[in-house]
Amino acid sequence: MKATEVRGLSADQLNEQLANLKKEQFNLRFQKATGQLEKSSRINEVRKDIARVKTIARQKAAEAKA
Numbered sequence: 001m002k003a004t005e006v007r008g009l010s011a012d013q014l015n016e017q018l019a020n021l022k023k024e025q026f027n028l029r030f031q032k033a034t035g036q037l038e039k040s041s042r043i044n045e046v047r048k049d050i051a052r053v054k055t056i057a058r059q060k061a062a063e064a065k066a
Contacts, residue, residue: 014057
């Protein structure tokens with residue numbers, strides 16, 4: 001997911017996307033623990049996507065406040 005895609009989302013969509021990413025992160029961690037994870041690089045991708053969504057959500061909240 002690119003930052004330009006994330007910036008086009010509304011606040012509700014950002015929250016929904018964040019929840020989906022956190023669920024995916026949990027499932028990936030679970031797969032890793034049980035030895036079923038095939039693509040370990042996906043864990044890092046999801047972590048970075050979560051950070052990206054949180055950052056843009058915070059920026060949008062600051063803009064709305066100002």
